[in-house]
Amino acid sequence: MSSTDDRSTTQPSSPLPGYLPSRNPILDRDRELFDRTLRSFVVPGAFDAHAHLYAMDHLQIDRADLTEEDGDIDRQTWAQITSWWMGDLAPRDGLFFGLPIPPVDIDANNDFVARAARQAGGSHGLMVVRPGDDAATVESRIRADGFRGIKVYHLFADRADPGNAAIEEFLPEWAWEIADRSGLWITLHIVRAHALADPANQKSIRDHCRRYRNANLVLAHAARGFCADHTIDGIPALAGLDNVYFDTSAITEPGALMAILKQFGPRRLLYGSDYPISAMRCRSTSVGDGFFWLHGDDPRWNDWTMGALTLSGIDSLLALRQAARLLDLNDTDVERIFVHNAKDLLRD
Numbered sequence: 087m088s089s090t091d092d093r094s095t096t097q098p099s100s101p102l103p104g105y106l107p108s109r110n111p112i113l114d115r116d117r118e119l120f121d122r123t124l125r126s127f128v129v130p131g132a133f134d135a136h137a138h139l140y141a142m143d144h145l146q147i148d149r150a151d152l153t154e155e156d157g158d159i160d161r162q163t164w165a166q167i168t169s170w171w172m173g174d175l176a177p178r179d180g181l182f183f184g185l186p187i188p189p190v191d192i193d194a195n196n197d198f199v200a201r202a203a204r205q206a207g208g209s210h211g212l213m214v215v216r217p218g219d220d221a222a223t224v225e226s227r228i229r230a231d232g233f234r235g236i237k238v239y240h241l242f243a244d245r246a247d248p249g250n251a252a253i254e255e256f257l258p259e260w261a262w263e264i265a266d267r268s269g270l271w272i273t274l275h276i277v278r279a280h281a282l283a284d285p286a287n288q289k290s291i292r293d294h295c296r297r298y299r300n301a302n303l304v305l306a307h308a309a310r311g312f313c314a315d316h317t318i319d320g321i322p323a324l325a326g327l328d329n330v331y332f333d334t335s336a337i338t339e340p341g342a343l344m345a346i347l348k349q350f351g352p353r354r355l356l357y358g359s360d361y362p363i364s365a366m367r368c369r370s371t372s373v374g375d376g377f378f379w380l381h382g383d384d385p386r387w388n389d390w391t392m393g394a395l396t397l398s399g400i401d402s403l404l405a406l407r408q409a410a411r412l413l414d415l416n417d418t419d420v421e422r423i424f425v426h427n428a429k430d431l432l433r434d
């Protein structure tokens with residue numbers, strides 16, 4: 087799939103998986119952009135703290151939509167596709183979890199992730215957990231399969247508008263208790279219109295991080311700072327918490343990353359790619375008091391001469407680089423973000 091032409095992409099007719107290698111070509115200009123701007127910034131041996139793996143069989147997808155390029159999104163594909171634009175700087179290990187979307191066969195996807203994590207010494211997995219799951223079953227499966235923690239997602243909240251779900255609706259108390267008992271990692275993508283600027287989200291994070299001090303909470307996407315102001319406005323509310331962390335995944339503007347670095351320093355931010363989103367030509371953009379996702383298949387890009395949409399994984403690294411430059415981070419700080427913060431959290 088490492089095509090070098092500019093053939094246009096079309097949306098898959100199936101709603102899932104949203105990413106097919108055959109429809110998301112990586113171009114020479116993506117590689118050139120990475121080499122020119124990011125090769126001197128990305129740390130060798132990076133650890134990817136946020137990557138999704140799944141098999142095509144886990145999806146409710148029309149097989150007619152797939153070409154022979156569209157194999158399982160497994161650990162090998164993660165390494166291969168990421169190396170097509172990062173070259174030898176592609177992350178060596180990662181923290182993997184399934185695709186947390188209700189039509190996906192979550193049990194099979196969890197098994198798939200556990201197997202992938204076992205096959206690679208420095209990589210680990212999180213178990214996708216739903217609020218309706220049985221707590222004892224989840225805890226024994228985490229132990230048996232060697233998961234290092236839990237991934238939750240708002241689409242499993244029992245409501246018609248999951249984008250407005252309170253954290254408690256998809257991260258149940260028993261999941262915190264399990265994480266607290268074994269010092270596990272919880273990756274949480276908060277929602278509601280104002281994300282971290284939402285007082286109910288702030289209170290839930292504060293209360294639970296204080297109650298479950300042995301659990302480590304990782305707020306995905308810079309606390310869903312797709313609108314940078316939400317993280318900038320909300321981050322002071324988390325001051326003093328010593329078990330809250332943030333990943334950089336799919337954040338393509340520096341503001342939210344800078345807010346985290348200013349509030350907490352360089353030990354709480356973890357590089358994450360959000361693979362396979364990182365291999366898609368898209369980006370999130372703050373728009374007023376909200377955000378919008380730009381996609382590469384918008385025909386208006388065809389006539390635009392002042393820039394071209396690149397992979398979200400590249401735009402996200404550019405945002406991290408901007409934040410690091412503007413805050414004068416040193417090499418040790420940047421190494422922490424790419425490698426050591428995640429490994430310390432995993433006690434590797």
Ligand SMILES: [Zn+2]
Nearest residue numbers: 136138335360
């Ligand atoms: Zn993700």
